[in-house]
Amino acid sequence: MPRPWAILAGSVNLWDASNGDALINFKGHNRNYGLAATIARGERINFDFAYNYNDYKQNALICFNDSDLSLTVVANAGKCLADLDNNPLLTAGSYTSRTHYGMGSVMFKLTSRVRTQVGYSITSVGGETPQFNSLQPAGSLQYNYHQPLANVAIDIGHNLTAKAGWNYYQYGEKSFVGPTTPRYFHANNATFSLQWTF
Numbered sequence: 001m002p003r004p005w006a007i008l009a010g011s012v013n014l015w016d017a018s019n020g021d022a023l024i025n026f027k028g029h030n031r032n033y034g035l036a037a038t039i040a041r042g043e044r045i046n047f048d049f050a051y052n053y054n055d056y057k058q059n060a061l062i063c064f065n066d067s068d069l070s071l072t073v074v075a076n077a078g079k080c081l082a083d084l085d086n087n088p089l090l091t092a093g094s095y096t097s098r099t100h101y102g103m104g105s106v107m108f109k110l111t112s113r114v115r116t117q118v119g120y121s122i123t124s125v126g127g128e129t130p131q132f133n134s135l136q137p138a139g140s141l142q143y144n145y146h147q148p149l150a151n152v153a154i155d156i157g158h159n160l161t162a163k164a165g166w167n168y169y170q171y172g173e174k175s176f177v178g179p180t181t182p183r184y185f186h187a188n189n190a191t192f193s194l195q196w197t198f
Helices: none
Strands: 006-019 026-039 045-063 090-109 114-128 143-157 160-173 184-196
Touching: none
Parallel strands: none
Antiparallel strands: 006 026, 026 045, 045 090, 090 114, 114 143, 143 160, 160 184
16 A cells, blocks of 8 residues: 555666677667665654666677788688688677666654764676687676765754765776786765755
């Protein structure tokens, strides 16, 4: 049964495409599913939740022809006219990306003058693409991104509200890192402010 203190939402977005041309033979899809909920049964405590999943995939014939010269040992090298078995420049390329996003937060009033919020979100990506260099990392195709937060607001009277907030950001790739150091970044941000309402 519907409740005035609960809001639920959902979304679905489906996309498919193809191109049967002999030089391309493209097939792909992008599928997105989302859920969200807000629960605010009273003034003391509120909940927010969200989840989203995105699945992208494409397959196509690809050719890495960056020169007008042909190799004498391979008759079709340097050409991208057809998907010929004896042409090393031609291959079937497959690109995939699967993204999970989740978020949750709680806002509660400790007293009539103090409001606090804590929350957390994560984006987790897993994907693949053709690798033509053994030292090439997957990079942004495979990573986790964490974002916890916390803030507090205190009504100090005379239309003034003191606020303090903290955010943390952490990006880390999950794949082989190659010849470089791992791509791992993080940061702490703190914000202090005074709000005047008139």
